[in-house]
Amino acid sequence: MIQVVPxxxxxxxxxxxxxxxxxxxxDANYVPELFIAQRDLLSADKHPFHQHSxxxxxxxxxDGVVCGRIAAILxxxxxxxNNCNEGFFGFFDCVDDSELATALFREAEQWLLAKGVDxxxxxxNFSTNETCGMLVEGYDMPPVAMMPYNKAYYNELVERLGFKxxxxxxxxxxxxxxxxxKPLRLMNTLRQRLDQKGIKIRKVSLKNFKxxxxxxxxxYNKAWDKNLGFVPMTNEEFDYLAKDLKLxxxxxxxxxxxxxxxxxxxxxxxxxxxxxxxxxKKGRLLPTGLFKLLFLKKKINGLRVIALGVLEPYRxxxxxxxxxxxxxxxxxxxxxxxxxxxxxLEDNYLMNKAIENINGKPYKKYRLYEKAI
Numbered sequence: 001m002i003q004v005v006p007x008x009x010x011x012x013x014x015x016x017x018x019x020x021x022x023x024x025x026x027d028a029n030y031v032p033e034l035f036i037a038q039r040d041l042l043s044a045d046k047h048p049f050h051q052h053s054x055x056x057x058x059x060x061x062x063d064g065v066v067c068g069r070i071a072a073i074l075x076x077x078x079x080x081x082n083n084c085n086e087g088f089f090g091f092f093d094c095v096d097d098s099e100l101a102t103a104l105f106r107e108a109e110q111w112l113l114a115k116g117v118d119x120x121x122x123x124x125n126f127s128t129n130e131t132c133g134m135l136v137e138g139y140d141m142p143p144v145a146m147m148p149y150n151k152a153y154y155n156e157l158v159e160r161l162g163f164k165x166x167x168x169x170x171x172x173x174x175x176x177x178x179x180x181x182k183p184l185r186l187m188n189t190l191r192q193r194l195d196q197k198g199i200k201i202r203k204v205s206l207k208n209f210k211x212x213x214x215x216x217x218x219x220y221n222k223a224w225d226k227n228l229g230f231v232p233m234t235n236e237e238f239d240y241l242a243k244d245l246k247l248x249x250x251x252x253x254x255x256x257x258x259x260x261x262x263x264x265x266x267x268x269x270x271x272x273x274x275x276x277x278x279x280x281k282k283g284r285l286l287p288t289g290l291f292k293l294l295f296l297k298k299k300i301n302g303l304r305v306i307a308l309g310v311l312e313p314y315r316x317x318x319x320x321x322x323x324x325x326x327x328x329x330x331x332x333x334x335x336x337x338x339x340x341x342x343x344x345l346e347d348n349y350l351m352n353k354a355i356e357n358i359n360g361k362p363y364k365k366y367r368l369y370e371k372a373i
Contacts, residue, residue, distance in 0.1 A: 001062070001063055002060065002061065002062055002099060002100055002103050003060070003061045004058050004059070004060050004061070004103045004104055004106075004107045005058065005059055005061070006056055006057065006058055006107075007056075007057035007058065007059060012057075012059060013039065013042060013043075013057070014035075014039075015059060015066060016042070016057050016059055016069050016091075017033070017035055017038045017039060017042070017283075018035070018282065019059075019066050019068075019069050019093060020032070020033075020093045021282045021283075022066075023093055023094075023095065023151075024151075027151075028142075029139070029140070029141060029142040029143075029149065030142070030149060030278075031142050031143055031149065031274045031277050031278045032277060032278075032280065032281070032282055032283040033277075033283050034277065034280075034283045034285065035282065035283040035284055036283075036285065037244070037283075038283070041125075041126075042055075042057065042071075042091075047240065048234060048236035048237045048239075048240055049075075049126050049127075049237065051234070051236065052076050052077050052234065053073070053074055053075045053076045053077060053078075053126075054073075054074050054076075054115075055071050055072060055073040055074065055090075055126075056071065056072045056108075056111050057069070057070075057071050057091070058070050058071070058072070058104060058107050058108060060094065060100050060103060060104045062095075062097065062100055067094065067095045067097060067100055068092075068093060068094035068095060068097070068100050068101065068104050069091060069092070069093050069094070069104070070089055070090075070091065070092045070094075070104040070105065070107075070108050071089065071090045071091040071092075071108070071125075072087065072088075072089060072107075072108035072109070072111040072112050073087065073088040073089065073090050073124065073125075073126060074087055074088075074112065074115045074117065075088060075126060075127055075231065077127075077231050077232070077234070078127055078229070078231040079117075081230075081231045081232060082229065082230075082231065085116065085117050085118050085119070086117055086118070086119050086120070086121050087112035087115065087117035087119070087120050087121075087373075088120065088121055088122050088123075088124040088126075088127075089105070089108050089120055089121075089122035089123060089124070090122055090123050090124050090125040090126070090132075091123075091125060092104070092122070092123050092150075092154070092158075093150070094154070094157065096151070096153045096157075098157060098160055101157040101158075101160075101161065102160075102161060105158075105161050108120075109373050112373065113373055117373070118372065118373065119370055119371065119372045119373060120163075120370065120371050120373055121166060121229070121368060121369065121370045122134075122368070122369060123148070123368075123369075124229075124368070125148075127229075127231050128227070128228075128229045128230060128231070129231065129233055129237070129241075131146060131147065131148045132148070132169075132366075132368065133148060133169045133343065133366025133367060133368055134148070134150055134154055134155060134158070134366060134367050134368075134369065135148060135149060135150050135152075135154075135364065135365075135366055136155055136168070136365050136366065136367045137364060137365035138171070138363050138364030138365060139152055141363075141364075142274060142278055143274060143364075144171075144272045144274055144302065144304045144340045144342070145248075145270055145271070145272050145273045145274050145304045146270075146304070146306065147171065147274075147304070147340075147342060147343070147364075147366075148366065155367070158369055159369075161371070162371050163369035163370065163371045164369065164370060164371065165367055165368075165369060165370075166367075166368040166369060166370040167228055167345060167346060167347070167367075167368050168346040168365050168366065168367050168368075169342070169343035169344065169345060169346070169365070169366040169367070169368070170342070170343060170344045170345075170346055170352065170362050170364075170365060171340055171341070171342035171343055171344075171362070171363060171364035171365070171366070172340065172341040172342065172344065172352075172355045172356075172360035172361065172362055172363070173338060173339075173340055173360065173361050173362075173363040173364075174338065174339045174340075174341065174355070174358060174359065174360045174361075175337065175338050175361075176331065176332070176336060176337050176338065178359040178361075182357075182358070184325045184328050184329055186318075186321060186325065187321070187322055187325035187326070187329070190318035190321055190322050190325075191322060193318060194257075194317065194318060194319065194322065197259075197317070198259055198260045199257060199258065199259045199264070199314070199317070199319065200257070200258050201255055201256070201257050201258075201319070201322050201323075201326070202255070202256055202258070203251045203252060203254060203255055203256070204249075204251050204254040204255070204256055204266075205251070206246070206249070206251055209242075209246060212256070213238065213239060213242040215256075215263040216238075216242075216256070216263065216266050217233065217235065217238040217239075218263070219263050219264065219265060219266060219309065219311060220233065220238070220266075220307070220309065221233060222311055222312075223265070223309030223310060223311055223312075224307075224309055227345060227348075228345055229368075245268075245270060248270055248271055248273050248297075249270060250269075250270070250271055252330045252334070253267075253268075253269035253270065253271075253303065253327060253330055253331075254266070254267065254268050254269065255267045255322075255323050255326050255327075257310065257314070257319045257322075257323075259314065264310060264311045264313075264314045264319075265309060265310030265311060265314060265319050265320075265323075266307070266308075266309065267305065267307065267308040267309075267323035267324075267326070267327065268305075268306045268307040268308070269303050269304065269305045269306065269327050269339070270303065270304055270306060271297070271300045271302070271303060272300055272302035272303060272304055272340070273297070273300065275296070275299075275300050275301070275302060276292060276293055276296040276297055276300065277293075279292055279296065280292055280293065301335060301336055301337045301338070302336060302337060302338045302339065302340070303327070303331060303336050303338070303339040303340070304339070304340045304341075304342060305327065305339060305340065305341040305342070306342075308320065308323055308324075308341075308351075320354065324354070324358060327339065328358070340364075341355050341360060342364070343366060
């Protein structure tokens, strides 16, 4: 017998968070999310998303055993900014059971219909500012930091339910031995040209982190505002993300471009903390996970380029090339073996071409689905 129930208690929330551990227990590429981080993300009194929007979590049971989960998400800021009336599904995990998946989506869609939406997009875990997309290519390697992972059969499950492709998101891998070091060779020349125009490139200051975050938030909300599905982050949401990232941030990989003291662009690249999290059982830091985190953090040899953006009037001036050159230079100095640039919209030809030009290889693909309801 199949039963789908809304999550209303702390115990159910813990079950919701922990379900993927059982589902992926035999999958060597699965990386467990930190329990405390997921709990805070999904708790109305913890994460600032809940100040302006809402969601409902559901657990799916077959014969009394948890076999699936899903979240129905209404992001009011997304709809207001994009002048649309869409809902999201997210946090979807399920055994290979079409009947159960149908029941989960039925409940999620009914909840969204009651909120008045006319279409569903996903998977999106709150917005495109958080994890989103369903893996459709590249199952042979673990995901990098803050990227999703799923079973190959998920795509068939959602397509059977009438979901169609909305767009694909590309993850590029750049291996140390394949680096095209042209940006590195051009970097000094480009820096001199930018200097003459009053544009300076520097690394982020952790000492003045609060003021740095305030400036970067403004650039982020302007530089990406034309991307598909983008929604500006509130001050509280950006501060929440920045506080989390500060725990793993290496300032050598976070560069800022300023014109006469005003921030006009930045690149954010973080160590691939998933190389450590993959070894932390069920995402619990206690009793031993914390020691693994502290000990293994020093052995990370991969990066993820999360964001690289420049305000429109300053594009194609060489700032982006200096950012790439700086990442390559520091990566070599710190013996990083790989970097992933993710994610890039499939139709962002300028950015995809730039990564291809430094010998990046598209090695993972994620899909956003949509369906009218």
